[in-house]
Amino acid sequence: MNADERETIVAALAVAFGPAEDVSPAPDQPLHVLVHAAELPGPWTSPARALLRFTDWPKTRPEFFIDRSVVNAAGDPPRSSSEQAILGGSWRQFSFGFPWAEDGADPVRAVQLWLTRFSEPT
């Protein structure tokens, strides 16, 4: 992924989900995008930081991590989730499957699909 592609993705995510920045550790590393205040549907903690890692984009969907503080009304994190150390911080990764196709891959749509996970209350 070249610099222009990285910039385009970050800009698109910023329009759709608010302030976003490229926090990739190095230009030759996969693009990492920090979304500072992603809105989640209730009952989940919102807004919340989200981190995306674009490895092998667009063949595969970006990985999605959410701030560890995100919990539901019962104070529980998303089920089937685990903590992951990324870029020196601790994030929560959760299991969520959705169909993905390289053709027409859209980073905004990818994040929306990830966010649909939070339509479930647990």
Add this chain to the structure above:
Amino acid sequence: MHHAETVGRAPKCVGSSRPLGVDRWLRGRRRGVGSERVGGRIPEAAGRPLFLSCPQADVGAHKRVREAVQVPLALREAAVVEDPVLVLQGVYRGAEEVETGRGLVAGVELEEARLPSRALGVAGVRLFAYNANTLRLGVTGSRKIRGVGMETTGQAKGKAEAHVKLGDDERIIPAGDTVVSFLKAELGVDPAVTLFLMVGGKRTPLANDQVIDVRSGMHFEAIGGGGVS
């Protein structure tokens, strides 16, 4: 809503009917059959979404025009109706008790109760009574009804229409405060999808129990297809 035209038959109530306070109504319910199903209370002050749902119901029939339907009912306040097949939205007006000859029945009166008729092909509805286990409603149209959820909001829906977009499609739906799960039905989208409100390119996911003021110019996206593995 033309109640007189849409209801098959009125409930048969024997004896007196008198106003009943909400708290008293609930106390009565707690003593009665099915009281364990009560997960909330009817708000004295209108303004909050109220869900009366029976997602487990299966009346399993193609109901004819002007036929009354009775379905099991559970009462929850401000809870998500899980995959309702039908969702009603109305305006809570009050509660009363009626003596049916087979015991006391607590009822809730709604006005302007309505179905998402465009989406579901049901022309109209009137709620006229329920007790701890039963919601009785009249529907018009022909639709297989597998479950019913009822939601009330404290504000009457205006008669104005809103021209909104769902993706690239134009839709005309009733304007005013609308519970998101009801809005999904009016937009004709699967209850399982997540609805996003788009404002200037910004996407905000909407929770099912959220109430939004639907106005012309709003743009929604329905996103779904995923599942926790």
